[in-house]
Amino acid sequence: MKISTKGRYGLTIMIDLAKKHGNGPTSLKSIAKDNDLSEHYLEQLASPLRNAGLIKSIRGAYGGYVLAKDPKEIKAGDIIRVLEGPITPVEGIENEEPAKQALWIRIRDAVKDVLDTTTLEDLINYEDEGPKEAYMFYI
Structure with missing residues (x-):
C-alpha cells in the first residue's frame, strides 16, 4: 500500500491543527x-476532512480551521481512509490462492492496527519527544 500526497499532506494539516488545538x-x-506546501492543494484536502x-x-x-474533536480522539486511520479510501495492500485478493490471500490479509490487518491505534496526540507527542524505541543502550 502506498500513501499518496493526499494522505501525507492531510496528516500534515491535521498534525498542525492538533499542535494548535x-x-x-x-x-x-x-x-x-x-x-x-501548496495552499490550493491543502484547500482541496480540507473539504473531505470537514x-x-x-x-x-x-x-x-x-x-481558519480547528479540529472537530480532541487530538486523542482522532486516529491516523480516520484521516487516511477519508483521503485515500479503504486500506488494502492488494485488490482482488479473493481470487488469490489461500496462502497468498492469508498473507495479504495479515499485511492489511497490521497496517490497519498501526493506523487505528495511532492518534493525533501520539503524533504530536512523537514530534516533541522523538521515538521511544530509538533509545539504544550499548553494553
Missing part, C-alpha cells in the same frame, strides 16, 4: 507556508 483557528495559508467531521471551518477575518 485550543488556541483558535489556523489558516491553511499558514500551514502551507510553514510546511512549504465533510467527514474531522475539522471545522471558522469564517471571518481571524477564521
